[in-house]
Amino acid sequence: MKHRLSLTSLILVIFILLTLQIFSQNPAPEIPKAQLPVLITSAGQSPDVTTVNIIAEEAGVPYDYCDVPTVDLVKAGVGLADKESGPGFHVEIHSDLEKHPKGTAYKTMIFAIGASLKGMGASGLTVESELKRLQSLIDYCQKNNIFIIAIHVGGASKRGAPGSDNERMIDAVAPFANLIIVTKDSNKDGRFDQIAQAKNIPLLQVDNALEIVEIFKKIFL
């Protein structure tokens, strides 16, 4: 009886391993790993950054958020120097302060790309000053080995003609990212494929934004 049982469990284990094997052979692109702590910010001040925050929450990824951080603020690390939200300036601290006490340098930055004149206006930014801010942040990340994730979930309606505000935000961030994640409807014209190919950046495409929850789990946890 005892032998029989262990045999059954052995078969079961083999079976599970086999199915796992089958699933892992899915031709999914290799997903790079990113490390915590992570800071989420916006590139262009559209509400799409809320989507990314929610995705992180749903995935159980602890994060800090600031819509318009400067290089100095990023340097301050986890907790963002205890800055408080005000009109046109928002901060949320959800990092695990046990593991990453205040002041710990960020290892990853996520940029939610999407231009909104309303959003930029509310934060007292122009397209030019927003681009400048992004450039300085990207420079800082690259110098300090901070992993950059560029995300575009705004869909086709957010995308614009070449040279439009939204496309300039894409140009400012996506070519310098270590990983690009987009929804299918954001990439109808294959623009992100071109950027990814030219710069040899891994690109993940999902049908809808909620699928990024699983990606975040794999990247961070």
Next chain:
Amino acid sequence: MITIIMIVYYFICAYLAGILFWSFIKEKKSLNNLILYLLVIFPLILRLLRIK
């Protein structure tokens, strides 16, 4: 207060309608004027009868 203003407006409305109707009766010559009086009185009556 607001109700009082509303009542006053109904009185104004009735007064205007009255004047228009009086003018209609008094008018001697112009057919044009007669039609115009009736047209203008239309919305006043609708309001006074609380229809529209």
Next chain:
Amino acid sequence: MNRPLTTKLILLAVTCLILIPGSIHLYQHRHFNTPIVQGPGVTQVVHLSHYFSGLKGTQADTPVFILQGKKPGGKILIMANTHSNEPAGMLAAVIFIENALVQQGTVYIIPVFNNSGSRTTKPGDGYPLYFEIKTPWGKRRFRMGNRNASPLDQWPDPDVYIHYPDRQLLSFIDARNTNRTWPGRPNGLLMERVTYAAMELLRQEKVDLAIDLHGAETMFPVTNCIVAPEKSIKLATLTSLTVKALEGFDNHVEPSPSKFRGLSHREIGDYSETLPFLLEAPIPFLDQPTGPKTVELLLEGKDPFLLRLAKKKKLFVPYDKTGWPMAKRVGQHCSVILELIRQYSRKNPERAIKLTNVPRYREVVAKGVGYFFRNPEKADREKIVDI
């Protein structure tokens, strides 16, 4: 008989001939009611004046359906016909009233929020006075109302409407618009008293969520969306993403502007603990460049001029030959409400709201809106409420 007298009598007779039949239609429309049935989930029906007596006896008072579950939990208020010329929300509200079974928490439903507005019609645009929804037991007839309250109930209009309490200057016509008079005041204009009564409901009953159902033109960017202020934007975004992914209809989130006053999604959040949401579904009937404003256009949303504009990419929603049937719009409202409730309950288990027996988008589209309506003739007399 002299000639002028004959002329005058003829003219008077003609006037009466025009005035009387026209007036009868308008009078009947103002006093027409649709009988609806309290579904098995309805535990109480009160009037809005229950929460603020200043509405008692006015044409602005309106029924509030209460569906209380056995288990205590969170509370939600669903308001429709804030703009009575956008009736998809009202139809969704009736589906909830006649079908929903509430296991936990309480659902408050006001199917005709601007009752006065629902009993008048827009002058000059040739709007239909009624529309009918096909059901398995016959047709159910509803009033087609107006965006603003009837001047019979609130008159005169001010030159400029000064919003209370922010003193923002708004158009005079918005003094009768129950989506500009929030948060209202007890001694203000009648429409300010309507919104004040609703605020009192939210505050007295400690309601967690408030949903205001609307329809918007396809040429207006704020359509197919949830409008939410900062405090409810995360829940709105999560809901929007979920319905888009699971149910396949277009939906996005629009942040509520903080400087534009009087709107439900702004003032409810600012003047109570409640999280407000305003849902917009497309309504081609309200677009300016359409053909005649027929009942068919209202129900089917098919219009050749909009189709041409869609080809020129001038519309903010997908649009093709199939138009925008009422079932799609009502189904969207049902799904978004259910999903907001589900997501809120997931995040706040101690304030959860659980309800069943309300169809989602696909089911409404497949079976039609009328499929979910109950026959008042088969219902107990005391279960019937006129709206």
